[in-house]
Amino acid sequence: MGIPDRILRMLEEKKRSGCPVKPQSELYKDLSFDSLSFIALLLEIEEIYSIVFEIAEMEKCLRVVGLIAATERKVREKAP
Amino acid sequence: MIIDWIFDRRNDGAAAVLDGGRAVTFLALREKIGAVQRGLMNEQGGVIALCLPNTEDYLSAFFGVILAGRTVFPLNVLMTAHEISLLIKQGGVSAVLTSAEYRPLFLEEAPADRRVLLIEDMYGAGMRKPILPTLDNKSAIVFLGTSGTTGKVKIAALTKRNIEASLTGYLSKMDFERADPAGGRFVIALPFSSAYGMMCLCACMAKGLPIVLLRGAFTPELFYKTIAAHRVTHYEGSPLVITFMVQMANRAVPYAIESLKYLGFGGNGIPAETIKKMSKLYPQIELSQGYGMSEASPLIAKHQRSKRIKPDSVGTAIRGAEIVIRTADGITKAPGKRGEILVRGANVMRGYYKNEEETQKAIQNGYLYTGDIGYLDRAGYLYICGRKKNCMMIRGFPVQPEEVEACILNGSLATDCKVYAGRDRFGNESLCARVVPVRADLTAQEIRAHCRRYLASYKCPEEIQFCAEIQKNAAGKTDRKGSETT
Structure with missing residues (x-):
């Protein structure tokens, strides 16, 4: 499964709102994530892909499209 | 005051x-x-x-x-x-x-x-x-909604005397004159509408300390950036910030957070191991756990500033309050005796608004029956070990399982369900539900979406499991024994 599909599926499973997951969805505002569930999500993504998000990079992950792009970028960066 | x-x-x-x-x-x-x-x-x-x-x-x-x-x-x-x-x-x-x-x-x-x-x-x-x-000191000046079952929330009626007793207790524990002679700048990372938030904002205003607002989604970046931008010295709020500071410890913090010297928290039981890790990672930040509830205006116990904290404890009674333990043998202050925590003092509420029945259950002979289980040690430090009442603390907010269960059942999504507190990967309480679905293809997302229409996000179960039946006790009610951590 590609990165976008996997992350979308994770968001569908973890969101606590009835809003559909769309590229422009905001994790906090639309999908009812809070700080802890947001960090738990990032840590899970890090484990799956063996990557590490720096603190400043986490801000780019507050929107679905940004989260997917940041994950893809980190995976590309670690590739030999 | x-x-x-x-x-x-x-x-x-x-x-x-x-x-x-x-x-x-x-x-x-x-x-x-x-x-x-x-x-x-x-x-x-x-x-x-x-x-x-x-x-x-x-x-x-x-x-x-x-x-x-x-x-x-x-x-x-x-x-x-x-x-x-x-x-x-x-x-x-x-x-x-x-x-x-x-x-x-x-x-x-x-x-x-x-x-x-x-x-x-x-x-x-x-x-x-x-x-x-x-x-006057007799009329209620603040109402605080406490957790309750659907349709019957209890409203704690607090007088000026109640709130000032709690505030005096907090200020005494904080010892600003000695611990912070240069003043300070506070982040209050909780709703001002909560009992804890109310106490903190009253304290800041009473001592002339500025409150630094956190605007936007609470993320590690926002937290660190705010500390650096405003030279924040004190934080009061959810202990979840300790959880993520510990989790993020292996990453570079691109902001100067040296000004932060105090981190106060309460609300829900953060594992003592996490507190110990935090103390090692950030030895310059004084950690101070407290304990309270709306009915106590709200502070009951807190660690005294500048004294070594006991990570498993919530501190000692605030000035003017007495903490005792009710066991099967009666009321005691003897160390190590486990039972329901009772508190007496000017901080205890006048009663619940228009609910004499619940008031009489909650306050007996001047003691507030907290519904929490704990014990005192020889030095008077209080340790919380569980809850007698059903109420859970999720993300620092009280949640009554019956309220969430009623919401699920009223949505005709389930024939039965049980809501309980589990532990997330960080060891914090998280909301879980076991559901007997009305149809085989019911999804967890549907249940969450339904809950979200009627309940605040922290009351929506994070983890949902489907099952064939919910275990009942001899009285035919949902068996909640051993529910609190799974």
Whole structure:
């Protein structure tokens, strides 16, 4: 499964709102994530892909499209 | 004490609230409070609900309502219109004070005897000097909604004496004069509408310490950036920040956070191991756990500043409060005896609003029965080991499982269900549900979406499991023994 599909599926499973997951969805505002569930999500993504998000990079992950792009970028960066 | 600072003009030019690049002075805040006070003078009725986020408007509204001689009933902006509606009806609210942004939450609330007032209109009539009122020590000045089952929330009625007793206790533990002679700048990372938030903001205002607002989604970046930008020295809020600071410890923090010297927390049981790790990672940050509940206005116990903390403990009783343990053999202060925590003191509420039955259960012979299980050690430190009552603490908010269960069942999604507290990957309590679905293809997302329509997000189960039946006890009720951690 590609990165976008996997992350979308994770968001569908973890969101606590009835809003559909769309590229422009905001994790906090639309999908009812809070700080802890947001960090738990990032840590899970890090484990799956063996990557590490720096603190400043986490801000780019507050929107679905940004989260997917940041994950893809980190995976590309670690590739030999 | 709770309102004295409003009439002390010595710090007029000092910052009361720091909001991004803006500083709101004590003088400006006082005039806004005065505007709200004057705006409410002609309002009939006693109880005014307050629905505003953590901003300077909240402060001016909260104190303005009190100065107007009314009872203020803070409401959490995270709540849904449905939850707010129940609280307003039960609280005998005569008017709601909110802003244009939150006005839609009250669109259904339009009975002739309940007005919706906008803070913008209060200011529009002009800033005013506040007038010193006479507040007695017997009337309730604050209502706080506590956890309750659907349709029957208990409302703690707090007097000026109650709140000032808790505040005095907090200030004594904080020992600002000795521990922070240069003053400080506070982040209060909880809703001002909560009991804990209320205590912290009253303390900051009483001591002339500016409150730094957190705007936007609470992320590690926002937290660290705010500390650096405003040289924040003190944090009070959810212990979840400790969890993520520990989790993020192996990453570079691109902001200067050396100013942060104190981190106070309460709310839910963070594992002692996490606190120990935090102390090792950030030895310059003093950690201080406390314990309380709305019914105690709210502080019951806290660690004393500048004393070594016991990570498993919530500290010792605040000044003027007595903590005892009720065991099968009676009431005791003997160390190591486990039982229900009782507290007595001026901080204990007058009672629940219009609920004598629950008041008599909660307060017996002057003791508040907390519903929490714990014990004292030889030095009087209190340790919490569990809960007698069903209430869970999720993300620092009290949640009654019956309320969430009723919501699921009322949605015709399940024939039975059980809501309980599990542990997330960080060891914090998280909300879980076991559901007997009405149909085989029911999904967890549908249940969450349904809950979200009626309940605040922290009351929506994170983990949902489907099962064939829910275990019952001999009385035919949901068996909740051993539910608290799974």
